[in-house]
Amino acid sequence: MHPSGSSSSLGPGGLDLTQAFFKPIQRAGLPSPAKRHTKISVIGAGNVGMAIAQTILTQDLADEIVLIDAKPDKLRGEMLDLQHAAAFLPRTKIHASVDYEFTVGSDLCIVTAGARQNPGESRLDLLQRNVALFKNIIPPLARFSPETILLIVSNPVDVLTYVSWKLSGFPSNRVIGSGTNLDSSRFRFLIADHLDVNAQDVQAYIVGEHGDSSVALWSSISVGGVPILSFLKNQQIAYEKVTLEKIHKEVIDSAYEVISLKGYTSWAIGYSVANLARSILRDQRKIHPVSVIANGFYGIEGGEVFLSLPAQLGRGGVLGVTNVHLTDEEAERFRDSANTILDVQSQLGI
Numbered sequence: 055m056h057p058s059g060s061s062s063s064l065g066p067g068g069l070d071l072t073q074a075f076f077k078p079i080q081r082a083g084l085p086s087p088a089k090r091h092t093k094i095s096v097i098g099a100g101n102v103g104m105a106i107a108q109t110i111l112t113q114d115l116a117d118e119i120v121l122i123d124a125k126p127d128k129l130r131g132e133m134l135d136l137q138h139a140a141a142f143l144p145r146t147k148i149h150a151s152v153d154y155e156f157t158v159g160s161d162l163c164i165v166t167a168g169a170r171q172n173p174g175e176s177r178l179d180l181l182q183r184n185v186a187l188f189k190n191i192i193p194p195l196a197r198f199s200p201e202t203i204l205l206i207v208s209n210p211v212d213v214l215t216y217v218s219w220k221l222s223g224f225p226s227n228r229v230i231g232s233g234t235n236l237d238s239s240r241f242r243f244l245i246a247d248h249l250d251v252n253a254q255d256v257q258a259y260i261v262g263e264h265g266d267s268s269v270a271l272w273s274s275i276s277v278g279g280v281p282i283l284s285f286l287k288n289q290q291i292a293y294e295k296v297t298l299e300k301i302h303k304e305v306i307d308s309a310y311e312v313i314s315l316k317g318y319t320s321w322a323i324g325y326s327v328a329n330l331a332r333s334i335l336r337d338q339r340k341i342h343p344v345s346v347i348a349n350g351f352y353g354i355e356g357g358e359v360f361l362s363l364p365a366q367l368g369r370g371g372v373l374g375v376t377n378v379h380l381t382d383e384e385a386e387r388f389r390d391s392a393n394t395i396l397d398v399q400s401q402l403g404i
């Protein structure tokens with residue numbers, strides 16, 4: 055299939071109107087080699103992929119977006135729908151194809167493609183199907199964009215980030231899972247709502263597995279620079295551990311709640327991934343809880359495992375992981391997550 059994209063030769067007899075419309079200036083040379091062109095490919099044009107693509111567009115993060123999916127009609131429909139908003143958006147070339155060749159030279163590849171769970175199907179069976187799917191997705195992405203950064207969103211994100219790392223042969227700093235970036239944003243929203251403050255003033259991290267065994271780092275929560283738990287202690291304000299656990303449970307349950315209400319989640323993951331794309335492509339060196347290779351942290355030894363930790367992101371991908379303090383209990387839960395994931399990975403034959 056040819057890529058669907060924007061057309062510039064609409065003139066009669068194939069005349070290229072862009073040539074006719076503008077008169078060249080004298081003594082002009084080729085564009086400066088310093089010209090930057092940012093290209094993002096989004097694999098999977100479903101609910102999540104399209105929310106990410108549209109947030110990237112509105113935030114002016116790319117010169118070119120390529121959408122890849124296995125369903126050509128849906129793909130073309132989504133592309134046209136976005137292109138028709140061109141008059142209201144920053145200028146971005148939008149292409150769509152089932153052919154990975156069009157991802158060539160991408161700075162960032164965001165993978166959201168995934169099979170859906172069939173009724174009665176176990177999570178492991180679903181995972182096996184997604185691994186088979188990734189075997190057709192990751193190698194061509196790596197081949198056409200050997201310098202790219204892979205950002206994995208499909209679930210189970212920690213295992214699929216590991217699978218992508220293995221299939222791509224990339225160094226670990228260039229394979230990132232969106233991990234608990236979204237969980238942490240939900241956490242910050244709930245704390246902000248509780249305290250009636252702006253969520254952007256709340257620093258709070260959820261680390262570990264994106265999912266049921268995630269770990270909330272209560273001791274590192276601060277609002278406007280004030281560490282919350284030590285503040286409450288100093289002021290002798292009583293708080294109950296169950297209240298904290300309730301907030302964490304609400305974070306874990308919130309994805310299930312949204313899915314049960316509207317069928318899928320899309321807007322928050324769209325903003326969360328666009329935020330990661332900005333930090334990476336604009337070399338922002340911001341700290342995000344994302345899924346990175348976790349060996350060597352908090353006593354994780356042995357098999358290779360990807361889990362979320364607060365990591366600094368920039369143009370080189372993962373630049374490092376912050377030395378955040380985990381209590382003994384938090385570190386133990388973190389290791390438990392690692393063991394659960396390692397157990398699943400050992401059944402994949404990767």
Ligand SMILES: NC(=O)c1ccc[n+]([C@@H]2O[C@H](COP(=O)([O-])OP(=O)(O)OC[C@H]3O[C@@H](n4cnc5c(N)ncnc54)[C@H](O)[C@@H]3O)[C@@H](O)[C@H]2O)c1
Nearest residue numbers: 098099100101102123124167168207208209211236318323
């Ligand atoms: N990490 C997170 O925080 C987070 C949040 C929300 C959703 N997700 C995950 O994102 C994934 C996508 O969710 P969704 O709601 O968009 O699902 P969806 O079913 O709407 O979209 C999946 C898309 O993948 C496409 N696809 C399937 N096989 C393909 C292949 N081989 N090549 C290219 N495209 C292919 C499908 O055609 C479909 O358009 C799921 O795995 C979901 O669990 C992750």
